[in-house]
Every structure is written in C-alpha cells, then in structure tokens.
Amino acid sequence: MTGTTGTTSTTGTTTAAKSLAELYPRAQDGTPLRGDLADGETLLGMTLTSTRREVLLREADREAPEPPENGPGRADLRIEPAGPRPRKPPAPAAATDAGSGSGSGAGLCPDPGPEGVFGPAEEMAPGIGDAVDRCLDETGAEGAFVRLLMKRLPARDHDCWLIGGAVRDLVDLGPEARPNDLDFAGTLPPVELLQEIEDQYVAEGLGDHRPGISPASLVVHLSRPGQGGPRILEYKALAVTDFHFSAYGGSLADDVASRDLTVNSLYYDHGKSILADPTGEGLAHLKARPRVLASHNTERAPGRRAGVLIRFLKFAVRYPDADTTRLREWAADLPADLPDRLTDQDWRALRYSWRAAVPDPARSRAEEVAGLLGPAAVALVDRLTEEVRG
Numbered sequence: 001m002t003g004t005t006g007t008t009s010t011t012g013t014t015t016a017a018k019s020l021a022e023l024y025p026r027a028q029d030g031t032p033l034r035g036d037l038a039d040g041e042t043l044l045g046m047t048l049t050s051t052r053r054e055v056l057l058r059e060a061d062r063e064a065p066e067p068p069e070n071g072p073g074r075a076d077l078r079i080e081p082a083g084p085r086p087r088k089p090p091a092p093a094a095a096t097d098a099g100s101g102s103g104s105g106a107g108l109c110p111d112p113g114p115e116g117v118f119g120p121a122e123e124m125a126p127g128i129g130d131a132v133d134r135c136l137d138e139t140g141a142e143g144a145f146v147r148l149l150m151k152r153l154p155a156r157d158h159d160c161w162l163i164g165g166a167v168r169d170l171v172d173l174g175p176e177a178r179p180n181d182l183d184f185a186g187t188l189p190p191v192e193l194l195q196e197i198e199d200q201y202v203a204e205g206l207g208d209h210r211p212g213i214s215p216a217s218l219v220v221h222l223s224r225p226g227q228g229g230p231r232i233l234e235y236k237a238l239a240v241t242d243f244h245f246s247a248y249g250g251s252l253a254d255d256v257a258s259r260d261l262t263v264n265s266l267y268y269d270h271g272k273s274i275l276a277d278p279t280g281e282g283l284a285h286l287k288a289r290p291r292v293l294a295s296h297n298t299e300r301a302p303g304r305r306a307g308v309l310i311r312f313l314k315f316a317v318r319y320p321d322a323d324t325t326r327l328r329e330w331a332a333d334l335p336a337d338l339p340d341r342l343t344d345q346d347w348r349a350l351r352y353s354w355r356a357a358v359p360d361p362a363r364s365r366a367e368e369v370a371g372l373l374g375p376a377a378v379a380l381v382d383r384l385t386e387e388v389r390g
Helices: 128-137 140-155 165-173 190-200 252-258 282-287 302-318 325-331 344-357 360-373 375-389
Strands: 045-048 054-057 117-120 160-163 183-186 210-213 220-223 231-237 267-269 274-277
Touching (some): 128 165, 140 190, 140 231, 165 267, 302 360, 325 360, 344 375, 360 375
Parallel strands (some): 183 231
Antiparallel strands (some): 160 183, 160 267, 220 231
C-alpha cells in the first residue's frame, strides 16, 4: 500500500506516490484560492456581502467585524495562481463519474503525513460506496438530485466530498448505518453551487423545495417544502478561518479548522472512492476505545466558537465514556465572558442547536461536561438552561 512517500500498492505493484494536492488539482475556471496573489498581495480567501456579492479578502480584512461591502471582486484585481494546489488541464467529464463510488484509490495509503491520512475508501470503510448509493436510491427524486450535483461538480472541474455525520457513522458503524443528513464540502464557490441548484431543481421534480444560502455560515442548502422543512442537502465551500466572519477558498487542511471534532472531519469522495482524514487523527479517534473527542477548530467568531461548544456537549452525551481531555484543552482558551460577546442572531442559532443537540434527559450530563470544559462552557450552558426554565 502506498504512503505519501512510499511506492508499494495493495497488489504489490510499484506505483508513484500521490499527494492530496496531486489528486485534487485546482480548477481551471479562474476560481481563486487562498495563497494566490491579488495585485501582488497574498489572497487569504473570499466571502459574500449582504447582497451575495463575492469579495476577495486580504490582510487588511483580517480584523474586520463583518464582510467588506465595498471589497474588490475577481474582476477588480489581477489574480495570479500561486496557491499550493497544482494546475493541470481538466479531465474529460467521463473520467469523473461521481454516481457509483467506483473510482479507484489504488496506490494510496492511510498513513499519517503532512496531509493527514488518505486512501482507498473501500479499504478504510468497507461497503461505504454501496451504502451511499443505497441512501440516495431510497430517497427517490431527492437522492437522484443529490447524485446529479455530485456529478456536476467534477464535470465543472471542481471537487466534492461527503463530510460530517454521514461519513463518521459509515466508518464507525459500517454500511448498515443510515445517515440522517447529507453534508458536503467542495471547491465550487457558494453562489455558483446555488445557481446549479436553481437551474435544475424544478426540472428534476423538486419544484416545491426551497434553495438558499445561510448568510452567517455561507452554507448552501435545499430544504423540503414548508417553513422550517428539513434540508435534504447542505454544502459548504472549503473554508478559511482567518476572519471574524465565514469565508472560503481554502484547502482540505484549511477546512478542518472550521469543523467541530476530528471524528467529524472525514471527507469521502464518492466518485474517486477516496477517504481523506486531513487532521491525521479523525480515524484513530473514532476507532479508539474509549473514543477520543478532540478539535482542530480555530474559528474566531464568538458565535461559531459557542456553537462548537454545544457540539462538544452533544457528542460527550452521545459517547459518555469518551476521552474529553483534548476538548478541555481547546475550551481553556475561551474567554469566560463568551456569552456576553454573542449577538441576538448568535443566541437564536444557539437556542435551536441546544434544543436539538441536548434533549431534556441529557441536560444533567451536559451540565456536568460543561463544568469540565471550563468557565466559558458553564456560563453558556447556564444562560441556555435559565432560558429554558424561564
């Protein structure tokens, strides 16, 4: 099996070692990436204004409290590709069939390295391809539409990964797991992905569904009919975490810093049948007994950091014997007055997350874990429980 520096394949055949950067070269459609040069200055990412206009972000924007409404767009600056991902001509569409999970990851190896762990998905999580196909098949027109989007991105020379709870459960529990949510990460910017959805969802029989972008998180979603209808998919462009607001244009290594836990930071490419663990720890933490709950999250916005704390509590309740030492280390850096730094919008999102993540029977356990995580977690949980009791 090939490592990032090795040359032996699973069949004993010598093959050239590959890296994630080689497996996922940058798109050739002009999409900027973190590390490129914008008028000679390093590009740190992109974001959307309140009118959904994409703006480029540089060092001067790092401490801005919100996206710069008058910031430059792609057409305003000269972009020179200089990021870490190599360039190559786009592959023919026929070579990027994302519909079956039958792509080959042969020659890769799940050994920790600078890019984490990556390898053939069927070796690392046997049956994951068929399980994803079954999940899509069982949901009829909705699953067919998700499959269509999974093909459209590679056809546009962009990459797409299933991420989060679906991958975690399929790796942990095996192909019999039944994921409730389909969350995706990818390289296509959010407005362009939303346009893909809007161009096709009616024709694909989902005209009563509702597409949109969440302004705070930049998550693109398609929801079932009705106010508050469940989302059949969520998509987030690979994130960067340098700012006090959501931004994108990063790599897999950048994106994991926007995720809550290492066990939720596993990326499954259904078309190429590759499983990637950019932290190098997610697979090991998931398979450990007791499981290890740890985070590489470096988001700066108080609302996002508070949301990560709620996620910590959710999984500490789900896995009561888990090792939470690393969570305590992460939470130790949070300001004790974190609740006072939250906006009304933050509190609305946190109340919803609290109710969904920590049901009433688990509240005492959540409060116990909050005590272990430190004063910021205690203050946050106290405020949330007081509101519930009130």
